[in-house]
Amino acid sequence: MNRTPRIAAIHDLSGFGRCSLTIVMPVLSAMGLQCCPLPTAYLSTHTGGFTGNTFLDMTEELGKAMAHWERLGLTFEAIYTGFMGNERQMALAADFIRAVRSPGTIVVVDPVMGDHGKLYRTYTPAMCQAMKGLAETADVIVPNATEAALLLDVPYESLSPTRDGFRRTVEALSRQGRRSVVLTGVSLSEGQTGAACFDRITGNTSFVQVPFVSRAFHGTGDLFASVLTGALVQGTSLPDAAEQAAEFVRRCAAHTAPQDLPPREGIDVEPLRGLLAPMKGDTP
Numbered sequence: 001m002n003r004t005p006r007i008a009a010i011h012d013l014s015g016f017g018r019c020s021l022t023i024v025m026p027v028l029s030a031m032g033l034q035c036c037p038l039p040t041a042y043l044s045t046h047t048g049g050f051t052g053n054t055f056l057d058m059t060e061e062l063g064k065a066m067a068h069w070e071r072l073g074l075t076f077e078a079i080y081t082g083f084m085g086n087e088r089q090m091a092l093a094a095d096f097i098r099a100v101r102s103p104g105t106i107v108v109v110d111p112v113m114g115d116h117g118k119l120y121r122t123y124t125p126a127m128c129q130a131m132k133g134l135a136e137t138a139d140v141i142v143p144n145a146t147e148a149a150l151l152l153d154v155p156y157e158s159l160s161p162t163r164d165g166f167r168r169t170v171e172a173l174s175r176q177g178r179r180s181v182v183l184t185g186v187s188l189s190e191g192q193t194g195a196a197c198f199d200r201i202t203g204n205t206s207f208v209q210v211p212f213v214s215r216a217f218h219g220t221g222d223l224f225a226s227v228l229t230g231a232l233v234q235g236t237s238l239p240d241a242a243e244q245a246a247e248f249v250r251r252c253a254a255h256t257a258p259q260d261l262p263p264r265e266g267i268d269v270e271p272l273r274g275l276l277a278p279m280k281g282d283t284p
């Protein structure tokens with residue numbers, strides 16, 4: 001293939017606060033990949049740390065845009081999904097994936113539902129149920145511990161934050177080894193953070209650890225999953241893609257922390273985007 005690889009990105013567009021499409025699009029573009037957005041909703045801000053945000057549900061438009069792309073016969077090297085506005089959108093995304101995927105398409109589902117043991121404000125139990133259905137279509141899922149517990153139908157507190165516990169969690173989420181899993185927010189020792197990865201290609205579970213930068217910022221999950229998706233499309237192995245994603249998030253967090261902004265303003269990516277660029281002449 002000699003055209004630029006394409007990724008269909010099914011996420012919300014939040015105008016302020018750096019998350020979802022305002023991270024996904026610049027990151028994939030910086031990695032030399034064409035990001036084609038299918039917005040699920042427009043929000044004035046994300047829902048983490050802001051109140052009173054607007055929320056324009058785009059389900060109707062999403063279905064029509066997907067149908068148009070299907071009629072055009074568009075193909076994608078990856079389909080990457082994130083925050084959804086309602087359960088109908090998850091069914092639409094799953095149908096779209098089934099309709100347009102080819103054997104070479106990598107389907108990455110970030111099962112965005114919550115964090116720190118709590119659902120995001122707009123998520124309902126019916127949406128969590130529908131997210132499980134969407135995650136069935138995935139080649140790779142990228143949950144945090146809260147989302148892992150929801151997908152496994154176990155209490156958040158029952159997941160053991162130990163090397164063995166993380167290993168059990170990613171292997172349980174792999175559906176007998178048929179799906180790769182990158183569990184985020186995994187800390188194996190004080191002052192470290194990273195991911196646990198089950199790679200369905202090798203059947204191996206491995207860990208990525210980088211130094212934790214002082215505090216958490218909004219959007220780090222979206223940043224991690226975007227770099228991971230881009231690296232996978234470039235042909236990087238799952239453990240190496242997770243390593244690249246964790247290291248880039250660490251660098252952005254180290255750049256954001258001294259600015260002393262409210263964490264809800266998100267992780268500062270723009271000044272470091274250049275680090276993601278493929279070398280001149282590289283064929284991703």
Ligand code: PXL
Nearest residue numbers: 012019020046047048083219
């Ligand atoms: O980063 C996940 C996310 C995406 N989109 C919206 C959100 C959140 C998390 O709060 O509110 C709108």
